[in-house]
Amino acid sequence: MPIMLYNTLTRSKEELKPVNDNALNIFVCGLTPYDDAHMGHAKTFVDFDVIVRWLRHRGYKVRYVQNITDIEDKIINRARERGIEPVELERHYEKRFMDDMEALWARQAVDLFPRSTDYIEAMRSQIQLLLDKGYAYQLEQDVYYDVSKFKDYTKLSGMRIEELEKHRIELRQGKRNPYDFALWKGAKEGEPSWKITLRIDGRDTEFVGRPGWHIEDTAMTHEIFGPQYDIHGGASELIFPHHSNEIAQAEAAFGVKPFVRYWLHTGIVNINNAKMSKSLGNFVTIREVVARYGAEAVRMLCATTHYSKEMNYTDALILDARKRNAYMYSALSIFYGMREAEAEGADDAALRTRVALFVVQFGEAMDDNFNTPLALSRLMAMIGELRVFAGTHSQVSASVKAYALSSVLELAQTLGILTSDAYKHTMPAEAGELVRRREALRKDGRFNEADALRSELRKRFGIALEDTEYGSAWYFAGA
Ligand SMILES: [Zn+2]
Structure with a gap:
């Protein structure tokens, strides 16, 4: 079965064919650390984490690079407000971001987090190539890219050239075209700067300043992957100008087209159905959400929405994600606790067939442009079947039990869920008795008394209860 993926460049679903054998080079636009990362970042990095995990699961040797x-400008301005050095501010938020990524289980799959300022020489040589080939020009201490020279400029965005002017454009006297963008910016007073030498009209000229934003990605990827690689990912708002400018730089400098085979873009995140913005007060950081609901709830919520679609975040939705996650742990724990038999009965064999079918169908969903909502619903249904099996059978064959558990866990972990072995924890008998008493109280409508038992379970045993559509689920949450 081939893997199909939607390519923004061709606006169609295509079969994945790596540049080299079964090796895949993947680059995803990372963070500009000047503040804590928010739910929009969580979606992008969790979605690409799932994509990378799935491709590795399918046997591809993935090299996954995410830049920093x-x-x-944002780092420089924020540092100035706080009266500290830009590098101090950047390292502070970079460290916090790495901790957030680790907590979300989204850092572990990344092979390399290169920092842009470690690639100044690669940027210099790329800018030199663009000057030599007539795609770049000097404007005092700046160097600009002449967009009119690159005829494929709108192929990724699909925009008409007249539309470009409506978008955020760097204002600067003397530019040849309004949408020309900076490859190198001359230093302003008090800003961090680097010194490079460029050869222009046969003369060496010194430039003191810093790189433009777009050149860092193509400098890094050329250094790390070469002039062509497989997949470039990022949030959809980067299609123009950022990714369009990357294509203009790399294809003009190195002449290999397309420099990226497949462009994948993730949808934005809305908070309570509105665009996330600090001024509207609906800005949610990763660390707040992870502290409140746990990392797996975030992963569940992300998997519920297709990577390419807009995702809505509300307290009700993340709570629901946590409940469904708790249900899965609790159903698995009941199945895990089943008595094992050596012999395999007809029902065991039937269960084995059901699990084998689930493995195929989960794979079909993921191979079809990483359809996580469908894959997740198949996972939930399979775990539901295991729960029913445990409720209707006194034992299960040891081999079918091991096969079912390993299949479910292996596939769930490509989504970044069911990563802990909490399903192995069995509930103390006394706690089990409290859960049963509470269920009875709830049936009788004695909710206050039921709530008191819930608090007692949490305090004495560290057990949290969630009332789900499938009945009450429990998990170890700590005191
Ligand atoms: Zn980028």
């Missing part, structure tokens, strides 16, 4: 933009 460690010099940028």
